[in-house]
Amino acid sequence: MHVNERDIHDLVGIGFGPSNLAVAIALEESGHPLRSVFFDRKPGFAWHPGLMFAGAEMQVSFTKDLITMRNPRSRFSFLNYLAEQSPDRLAKFINLRTFYPTRVEFNAYYAWAAQQFDDLVRWGTDVLDVSGVPGEDGIELLRVTVRDRADGATRSVLTRNLLLAPGGTPHVPEDTALGDRVFHASETRERLEESFDDLSAPYHFNIVGSGQTSADVFMHLRRSYPNARITTNIRGFAMRPEDDTHFVNELFLPEFPDWFHRQDSEFRQKIIDDYGLAAHTGVSYDLIPQIYREYYEDLSSGCGALSLHRFTELVGAYSDADRAVATYFHLDSAETSKVEADAVILATGYRYQMPVPALAGLGAHLRMETPERYAIRRDYAIESVEGFAPRIFLQGFAEATHGFSEVLLSLMPMRAAEIVQSLAENTSVESR
Template identity: 35%
Template sequence: MIDASCYDILGIGFGPSNLALAIALDESGRRRREPWRTVFLERQKSFAWHVDMLLPGTDMQIAFVKDLVTLRDPTSPFSFLNYLHEKGRLTAFLNLKTFNPSRIEFNDYLRWAAMRLDGHVCYGETVDHIAPVLSEGRIVALEAVSRDATGRKCLRRARHLVVATGGRPVIPAPFDTVADRRVLHSSRYLSGIDAALAGKAEPRVAVIGGGQSGAEIAVDLGERFPNACVDLVIRNFALRPADDTAFANEIFDPEAVDLMFELESDRRADVLEELRHTNYASVDAKLIARLHAILYEDCVLGIRRRRLLRETEPDAIAVVDGAVLLRLHDRLHGGFEDARYDAVVLATGYERRGLPDMVEPLRPFMQRQDVDRRYRLPLASSAASLQQILADVQGWSEETHGLSDTLLLVISVRAGEIVGSIEAIDAAAAALAQAVCA
């Protein structure tokens, strides 16, 4: 095991949230004329953002100005506009007359930004666990033990820890009892669908889920496999359009985080439920129209290659003779249909309730079981040595910070807030050290 020196900041995960943090730390280091000693551990071999859902023709559902930096610092060289300028596409993009770049282009922007910070990232490392380092019962550092693809282990310590590991794919019943390549979550769609349908001239596929991902996959399957029969299975009567109108969108503003955090928990839960369909189980209106047109064209041609199975839920599953057998409950009419598929794609989203399992070793030292307004784990005042230790969690606080917490919308501002906390603690420690030596 390699024992690395102690860092100022140790980040777990290097998706957009910790990438935005790395940029904010870089800016902070330049301001104070002393770079932070930082390292980020990422299990992927290189930077990648939802690569299995980078479908042709799909656009971002947020404006490009809600990138890694602009809402915090519009002059930053890490902005999407500067990316376009460096790539020689700025005027061409402007001629598109859109605020929403393609998902493929936005992923390229994120990779462009990540490459500028390659020296601070260790790719291909999986973190086995994190733990507090104690001295006389007090936390004096936080450490992470990771291993690379060869199994070699590495221990790193830091004064500040930031965990941004992303959500867990939701695998609902009855699929949670099945481990088969023909049943795959949307997080593995592009890398898994060809293997799942290998050798099938006219494959039958069920897509489970009535949100944006489910609709996108249903359309993509028809284009990727022209002879495929695709059933989009949804619990509701119709696909619900996402509410992206101006007043509803205000819930995603950075200022709304303060509003949500200050509400009483029951009132906050009411607001989250009221506005849930701005983000969950909803579909872009243009995509709904496109899918409806596809189904209508099938009707005109007299074929049944694609179906919308409304008010329908999977009731049972079996994998037999290389096929997936589903029993589908038609809640509208009260009956059941037994259907045979070559693959099932679960567009069932992600879960980020509570805190990531990784921070479990820190719970005995916490005053509460959720993060504070600035995303810090509330370590007890008696636990952290001289209050110089911080542990932050990004993207797991929707229940307290609002619907924007799991999205890209506030990552630039949130990164600035976390860096502000680190700077404040560092300044306080320096002042205390000076006072002690005076």
């Protein structure tokens, strides 16, 4: 099949959140003349909009922005963003004496950086299908079919390389039906604004989960709804702090993914199991005392508005006309209870589904390390069979092979640069 070279992209990206934004920055700063386009289903840049609570802080330093760890002189840094906002913004941030900006401010920084790539991004676009395009020696290119969400028009683009960074899929516990009153925490802000607009009402909120998101949702509800009852249900005994102590934090040094990828799968899994609090389920150390104080003051005042149910597992929930109904199993007593509330908020995390649904049509060409996980090379590309020339890169899916930084923000600039370097080395100017 003859294809005009001018119709072929060197890179098509799916999703334009922080991870692919970091790649766009790395591409620009690399000087490699690669023709790229990114598709995102959202109408514009938005990073966890449902969790944009006033006062909620980042869990990573502002120095772990889109670029600083790799190129501290870059114009895309958080500090440069502050300097461009107003004459005194940078000085006043420095005077805060903190490494941790709010999530709202960091989201504004991301949006500022994303605006500088508007010519590369097609917002409001769904990716419908990815298929292989045969050449003389096998599959030569990929055809990506997309649909404009505004007018429904579909079209296809050809590419030599594909980069997926769609973000995690909200995890919903088994036998739980999402609805108006049962929703994942990622939708909290919108749901509260739509259905719980009376801030003085005595609503009853049930939170499921014990990690940072659960803590952020709790604090937001406590500040916004002073007369509400809040019940938090956790599977263990207590909220535990994230482990960001100095030696453990070396899990996020730039050289760690290289070392981690060389280890055998059993040893890698042991590290993930042993140090899970460095990346998962841990709550910011400074936030736990604030939450405990809220519980203590509620107790001492006799209000009885706050409850913490330990060793409690959600086994089902659904929305009724005017209430949420949840069933919990109590691990310590082996008893089951049914609870009615105004809303059940699922702070139950995210999953990175593999095989990726968008790649379903290419399954025969991609190697799996296990039935649930792709074989992912050091450069974040999926290993493929002989005769499959395109390369498919993943961001966010390789924790099992590259370490904890894969699902966090810490090493985004380094990963982006490695992907761009691999693209440059394997996409020759002559081929275009």
